[in-house]
Amino acid sequence: MESRAADPLPGPVPRQPPEPAVEVAGLVKRYGATTAVDGLTFRAERGEVTAVLGPNGAGKTSTVEICEGFRRADGGTVKVLGLAPTRPELRARVGIMPQAGGVPPATRCAEWLRLVARFYARPLDSGALLARLGLTEHARTPFRRLSGGQQQRLSLAAAVIGRPELVFLDEPTAGLDPQARHACWDLVAELRGSGVSVVLTTHHMDEAERLADHVVIIDRGRVVAEGSPASLTGAERQLRFRARPGLALEELLNALPTGSAAKESPAGHYIIEGLVGPELLATVTAWCAAEGVTADDLRIERRTLEDVFLELTGKELR
Numbered sequence: 001m002e003s004r005a006a007d008p009l010p011g012p013v014p015r016q017p018p019e020p021a022v023e024v025a026g027l028v029k030r031y032g033a034t035t036a037v038d039g040l041t042f043r044a045e046r047g048e049v050t051a052v053l054g055p056n057g058a059g060k061t062s063t064v065e066i067c068e069g070f071r072r073a074d075g076g077t078v079k080v081l082g083l084a085p086t087r088p089e090l091r092a093r094v095g096i097m098p099q100a101g102g103v104p105p106a107t108r109c110a111e112w113l114r115l116v117a118r119f120y121a122r123p124l125d126s127g128a129l130l131a132r133l134g135l136t137e138h139a140r141t142p143f144r145r146l147s148g149g150q151q152q153r154l155s156l157a158a159a160v161i162g163r164p165e166l167v168f169l170d171e172p173t174a175g176l177d178p179q180a181r182h183a184c185w186d187l188v189a190e191l192r193g194s195g196v197s198v199v200l201t202t203h204h205m206d207e208a209e210r211l212a213d214h215v216v217i218i219d220r221g222r223v224v225a226e227g228s229p230a231s232l233t234g235a236e237r238q239l240r241f242r243a244r245p246g247l248a249l250e251e252l253l254n255a256l257p258t259g260s261a262a263k264e265s266p267a268g269h270y271i272i273e274g275l276v277g278p279e280l281l282a283t284v285t286a287w288c289a290a291e292g293v294t295a296d297d298l299r300i301e302r303r304t305l306e307d308v309f310l311e312l313t314g315k316e317l318r
């Protein structure tokens with residue numbers, strides 16, 4: 001994929017009024033008997049990247065689509081750049097990348113971008129944006145003939161072409177190859193660098209950890225935790241290693257200081273928690289040696305966002 005370092009990106013956004021980019025308070029959304037969003041409250045600050053995380057069916061898309069003005073809430077309030085989400089003047093100030101393309105199937109790539117650009121006063125150059133997202137050679141390809149990843153990239157381009165103040169990205173990197181994923185991350189980082197507020201949903205914890213200033217974890221339509229990635233993962237460290245599945249962890253636990261914990265998750269991946277220091281490291285390696293076990297990938301690290309996410313939302317499939 002082609003990459004251009006000096007493309008003009010949205011912004012800089014002139015003077016930031018005091019309201020947050022998005023303010024959601026006590027939001028409720030029901031579909032018949034299903035309460036998809038159940039009193040959700042959070043803020044996305046101006047100039048920050050806010051990542052909304054949650055298991056399948058947690059209510060992320062419902063929430064984002066209400067903020068985008070596409071769905072109506074059944075309760076609570078939502079303000080986008082200080083306004084009700086359905087206000088027409090938001091169209092020129094907000095960029096939207098929906099989960100499913102939203103592009104007419106026969107429309108060609110470049111044609112679509114030019115069309116979207118007409119809604120905005122100072123759009124970016126559509127050719128440069130196509131190049132930036134590796135779509136130049138598909139400029140004349142109808143949307144329906146693009147691969148899933150190419151369709152995603154076109155939707156991303158359409159979301160930013162108007163130099164919006166705020167961009168909503170619903171699972172922007174779902175189904176993208178690593179090159180495209182990195183191009184998307186670079187674009188989001190640059191948007192943020194130029195003062196644009198970004199609200200994104202994602203299932204990739206590494207994406208949230210890498211990009212987000214603020215993470216909102218939702219489950220069953222409610223916020224279960226929020227904060228910066230660092231504040232959510234905390235200062236606590238863990239010792240991790242890989243070895244054959246089924247090691248007798250109770251025995252290892254007996255050798256470790258009181259208050260330590262040991263678990264195997266998933267099979268063959270071991271996590272030791274507690275006062276992680278030289279003593280604990282020595283105990284674990286000595287125990288492995290006595291058991292004739294080679295501990296692969298032995299490392300000490302902080303909890304990941306994925307650990308926190310699974311602790312908060314459980315492991316059962318939704």
Ligand SMILES: Nc1ncnc2c1ncn2[C@@H]1O[C@H](COP(=O)(O)OP(=O)(O)OP(=O)(O)O)[C@@H](O)[C@H]1O
Nearest residue numbers: 031034035036054055056057058059060061062063
């Ligand atoms: N149009 C609809 N009609 C009926 N139920 C719906 C509709 N849209 C969503 N739901 C239900 O509302 C709940 C929340 O769905 P939503 O799409 O908001 O979740 P999500 O967190 O975005 O999920 P995913 O990660 O799978 O995209 C789910 O139980 C879903 O089945």
